[in-house]
Structures are given as C-alpha cells and as structure tokens.
Amino acid sequence: MAAVRDIDMSDGGENSAAEAVELAKRHLVQPWPYAGSIGSEARSLIGGGEGIYITDGEGRRLIDGPAGMWCVNVGHRREELARVMYDQAMALSYNTPWYTMNEPSAVLAERIAAYAPGDLSHIFFTTGGSSAVESALRFMQFYNNVRGRPEKKLLLSRGGAYHGSTYLSASLNGRPRDRDWMDVADGLVVKLSSPDPFRRPADMTVEAFSDFLVDEFREAVKRIGAEKIGAFVGEPVQASGGVIVPPPNYLRRIREICRDNDILYVSDEVVTAFGRLGEVFASKEVFGIEPDIITFAKGVTSGYFPLGGMIVSERLLQDLRKSNHPDAMYAHGLTYTSHPVGCAVALANLDLVEGGILDHARAVAPYFQERLRTLEDLPLVGEVRGIGLMGCVECVADRESKDALKLDYEVGKRIDAHCHALGLLVRPLIHMCVMSPPLIITRSQIDDMVAILREGISRTMDDLRKEGVWRG
Template identity: 50%
Template sequence: MLTENRNPGANEPSAETLKSWDREHFLHPWASMDTSASHDHMLVDGADGIYLWDSNGRRYIDGPGGMWCVQIGYGRQEMADAISNQVMKLPYTSPWTTTTEPSAVLAKKIAELAPGDLNNVFFTTGGSTAVDTALRAVHFLNNRLGRPGKKVVIAREKGYHGSTYLSATVSGKERDKTRFDVEKRLVHFIPNVNPYMRPDGTSVEDWCDEKVADLEKAILEVGPDKVGAFIAEPILCSGGVIVPPPGYHRRTLEICRKYDVIYISDEVVTGFGRLGHWFASKDVFDIEPDMITCAKGLTSGYLPLGACIISDRIMEQMSGPDNVLFSNGYTYSAHPVSCVAALKNIEIIEREEILERVRHNAPYFQERLSALSKFAIVGDARGMGLLGCIEGRTGREGSTLEAERDLGAKLDAACEELGLLVRPLINMCVFSPPLIITREQIDEMFDILEKALEQVSKELGF
C-alpha cells in the first residue's frame, strides 16, 4: 500500500521521466491520435483492496475495477504466491501438443460452473479472442454442415465485443470514430435495446415486444439460411450499462431456437460475480445459451486469460468421423500461469463467499445509484448487481456530441479531484468496483459522486 509521494532511488526514473517516456513511446488503447503525444495519463504506483495510489501518493477508489475486472481486489498475497510458484514449476508449455494440471483442472471447474451442457472450454488470451473464437466456431460448424452461406451474425447497437477483426465487426458502438475496416458482410445490427430510449407513453412491456420483434424481423430480412448467430451481452456494459427489459433474453433465445441460430452470450463483463453469480445467463436471465464467452473477472485481472465455452449440442455438430482440424488457437491458450491465477481467483471467491456478498450489497448499491436521479443533470441512473451508469443530459434541445463529451469530461474530472476514478463514455460515467467493496465504501463512493454532480450542475447552470 502506497501512502507517500513516490521517492525514486538513484537509479530509478522519476514520475516526470516515466510520463515523458509514456508520451513518447506508448501508444495506448483507444488513443486520440491528435493528442497522443501530449496526453497526461495518471501514473498509478500502487494498489490495495479497492484503492489505487498515484505517483504523488493520492488515493482513489477504483470505480471501474480496472477494466470491469478486478473482482477480488488488489494486493492479494496468496495470488502472488500461486503465480510465483507456478512460474518456477512450469512457466509455459505448448497447448498444441501438451496439457498441464492447471489447465485441465480449470477447464473442469469452468464446465461445472457454467449452466446447462456448456461443458467444452477453449482457452484464449482475453475477451476479444474469446469472441473471435466463438464466431470462428460458428463459421466452422456451418461449413462442416454444408451451409457455407449461414454466417451472418445479428448484433445490437451499443454492444461491444472486442478489438480483433471479427469481434470489432460485431461491435455496435456507433458514436466511436474509427478509421478501421470491419467485415460488413458478416454482421447485421438491430436497434438500441435501452429502455431509457423508449418513446414517451411506451411501456417497458411494449418496448420489450418491439425489441424482440427487431430480432425476428432481422433474421427474416437477412434470411434464416444466412443467419448463423446472435451475439448479446446480458448487460451492454461498454455501451453504458444498458439493462434490457425483463424477459428479453429468454424470448430472443426462443427465436434463435426457432430459426436454428446459435446464441452467443458475451459474459466477458457479467461473468465471475459482477451480478452475484458465476454466470448471469442462467441464474439472472434464465437462459442456457449455445456459447458463453468470458475473460476479465476470470482471473480478476491479475493475468490475461479468456475462454469460449461451447455446449455439448454444438460440439456434437462440430465433431465427426473425418479428421477435420479446428485450426484456431493462440500461443498462450491455456497458459499454465494464467490458469493457476484463475483457479486461485475462483478459490478466493468461493472461500470468502464473495458472490453472496455481492447479492447482499447490490440492493444498497443500486439504491444509492437510483438516488442520483434527483439531480437535473442526470437523465438516467441505471445498473444491476455491482454495475452502474450515470447518463448525463445537457438540458438543451438538439445537444451536440461536443456538449455531451464536455459534460462527461467535467464529471470525470470532478470525481477524480475528489478521489474517485470513473470511466467516462461521452455523456456517461460507468463504474464496476471490486466485488469486495463494503457498504461503508459504497457510501464513500456515492458520496463523492453526489459532490461531483453538485459541482458540475453549478458549472453548467442546472
């Protein structure tokens, strides 16, 4: 735990030097190319529990929980020991021709935790490659079954599924400017499912009917013989913690079954405890999908690891008497050190009853979140489990994207000044703190949010 200003030794670079090297040589994810050489990222120098310390010794609540991933919190000595021991025992072996105890045990454990007949685990390097693997499995299956045209993926606006070519293709964050190509022939987007966006006078039930109809309409428009899969996050997290209306997931799964469309549940964020269960698909939304993708909370961010979990039903169709290779894989698939980190992470979550703790604390977390709607600057305060989003509004008709970005930036800066990190998304800020957060720390977090909202409201004349 860091509590004092960073005081480098004679041979250690200063904070200013490190930031200079960062600006000159480190191209960050989602970097703004017109300002990448002048950015001033916070230099994080230590962490413990739910807190981070910067190089000046200032403490912050880690509102985003890393990148939706630090479930068990920072500073776990037993995690460090498990990782260290495995490094010394066996740091790496090829997943093409060998297996290891950690990967075999973890695959069995994930199969036990996953719902229904999802018993087949393909290990990847993270969430993007887990989604990429799921989509390639759809291609493989339909090629094998003699249906080479059944490849189109139905995806949702505001959905985010990753940064590889295929996973980016099915991501629908339409307000992000990009100069990257995607494979538009392989995707068809259906409209925003966010209940906050429904027209005045439209009930949540009617909105759900409309959104379910969007999926069936899209399948019929593209052609059931051409639609291979539907990919959906249980909660659209990077899109702004969008919680679809009750019953939506179950009804869309029924439509997928009707038209022989594979249902991929992207649980990269919601898996491993974020909603108080190992997986949200069955326990929260009452569905048993054909595939589940996961990452992030699988290791609590201590090491990179992802997985694509495939049902027995789909595996039976992918298998056959002829020797056809599923030629998909990564050098670091089933990395033994990452697998040990995942096993230790699961052990800690089970031993400390963290899932039960999330279910206990979530109602209070959501109560404090909902109370933020009292601010006129807040258009919507929504969430589920230990996920939350504040969507701000400028109060002006026809507000510009620039005005909304300004609002989000002001709220982000005010929170940071008060000791809370949030993740700004245009006019929204989202948060998914470590699952070990206590009730007292929930109050600390929302007290800061309230102060920040008061400050920004005054700045913008609300």
C-alpha cells in the same frame, strides 16, 4: 540505440512518476488514441493498489470505481493470487498448447464447466475478451462449414454493443464513434436496435418496447433468411454501452427465436461473469437463458493475469464428431492458449470468489443500487440504472427530451476529473459515468463513493452554468 533506464516507483515519488510520464509521451502508444496526439500522450499514472483503492502518480488514494476495467473483482494486492503466480511460474512458466498441455488448464476447465448452464461443458482458453469472442465467431464459421452450410455465416448484433477490438469482434460493436475511422466486416454483421429502455419512444411502455425488439429480431431473421444467419452475439447487460439492462424476458424470447431457427446464441459474459451480477455466470441464473456458447474474461483472474475463454455446448461438438469430415481442423489457437500461470491464478481466484466474495457481492448489491439512485435528484442526471455491482449515471441536458449534452465527451471527463481530485476514479463514457467497483466493497465505502460522485457531478453543473452552456 537509446539507453535503457530503470525507474524505481516503489516509493511513489513525484520524480519517478514524472519520469514515467515523460517516457510514455516519447515511446508509449495508448489504446484508443486520437490521431492528433497518438504516440505523444500520457494518461493518469497509477502506482499501486490495495483492496478497492488505487494510488495515483501523485500519491493520491482513490476508490477504484471501475475495478480496473470491470475486472479487479477480488480487489487489489491479493497475496493469495500473487503467490500462486510465483509458484506456478517456478513450476512451469509456459508450455506450447499445440502439442502439449498443463494440469492447471484441465482442472480449471472442469471447475468452470461445473458452473456453466445447460450442456456447456467444454472450454477453450484465450488471452482475453476480444480473443474469446473472436474464437467463438470463428468456431461458428468452422461449425457451419463442416456441416455443409457455408452460406450460414451472418451475425446479428445490436446498437450499443461492445464485443472487442480484434477485426471480427470489433465488427459487432455498435457504440458511437468506435467505428468511425476503423475498417470492419460490415458485410458479415446485421445491426439491430439497442435494448435500452431509457431511449425508447416517449409514448411506449417497457413491455411494448420489449415486443418491438423481439418483433424486429424476428423480422430480421425472416427478411435475411435463417439459412444465412450463423449466430446472434449479445451481452446480457451492455456494459461499455452504458450498463444497458434489457427489458424483462427480452433475452429469453430472443433465445427462443435463435433455437427455432438454428442460430447459435453467443452470450458475451466477459463483464458479467465471475460475480459482477452475483453469480459465476449470469446467463441462466439472472436472465433465464441457456446459450450455445458463453465467452468470458476479466473477472476469471480478477485482472491479475490475461486470460479469457469460450464455453461450448456439448451438442455442438457432438454434431462435429458425427459429421462426414472427421479430418476437418478448427485451425485456430493462440500462443498463450491455456497458459499455465493464468489458469493457476484463475483457480485461486475462483477459491476466493467461492470462499465468500460471491455471497458478499449478492448481499451488498441492493445497497449499491439504492445509493446510486439517490443521484437522480441532481438536475444533470437523466437516469441512474444498473444491476448487481454495475451502475451507470447518464447525464442529459433536458430530462424531457433526454438529449445528451452538447459537450459530449467532455461531460464525463469533467465529472471524472472532479472525482479524481476528491478521491474517486470514474469511467467516463461520453455523457455517462460507469461504476463497477471491486466486489469486496463495503457499505461504508459505497457511501464514500456515492458522496464523491455527487460532489463531482455538482461541481460539473457549476462549471457548465458558469460557462453558459447549460442552465440546469
């Protein structure tokens, strides 16, 4: 057995950081690895964080552009959350959810239900976004089995979608390369077009594109048969697909089709909930829809503790209670369902969100979008898009054809590397750069972020020109 060693990174020393990197290369399997380097790679080491900033392994202070991964909404190093975590662990660190319950989960369920639209009033807690979506899909299957409709199980999803990493949730994904080498339940999923206005045909208006998407959805229901379709699952804004903001009224029209055909509408708000778009939930307040189920995670604890969940319509539960199978069991749960520490942290996080952060996010979002769009004057940038405190810079080789650069993943990685050296962490997505900073970001910090991003893109353009792969 290898000796266990302690690494003291409290001083941010280079020696301790270097040792952590070597240990990772020898023992740590990273998410989304390539076969050629699996189990032998190290990634950028982060040693600390405060506010909107993080500190890397070399002691460099960086703006946390992605807010972790869409999740550190209230910022790093919030003592209020750390103290609640400690206090709850000292009071009750864990209880089994199979035959006991805890007070924080009940209180949190009530508070979340108060923000949910329509009759969504019942919460099932999970460990994160993937397990939240998986729970919703399994609930749909259970619901239709109990109601005597075992054939009503197909799922409608879209190109560009990202819904998780578990087997069923990953089967919904529609991003390039996520599925190339992984098995998925393709027989259960029907994929529709991405609602990306930037990629619509050149001669098509946004309004006509919206009509096309709705007609495609309607025709799919007709072709497949509503009696076979259990649910549509969609993000209000496709986050990891590149911050795809759908055309106006598109989601409302899809919701109507689902309602008319008894298809459950699952709104995946793992990213958009808890302030990212200026509301606790964006489905109704931003997009005017009342889903049957909402999934959430990330911002519910601002990433301080793994927690997610789904909110289920009262109508659906009433249907189950009135069924002829009162003993049918929704045989689904997780060891850490309704974790007392996670729920206590979420309650304190909601206090912060309600205590001014939500108002601040609403106030600063227009400035964030305005400043990001100034980057559209760079020749490498095809479009800057976003909503709330979500933004994406999409790079193209040619603005007329909108072709992505042949360098593909390298473009985003190059920009991220330059920005890292300049003091900004970017989330590179192939030829796109995604920004979703902590909701506490100020106007002057937005100016800093955009200035660094501009310089990072400019340096990348210089690199591409020197290598002769892009003329600009």
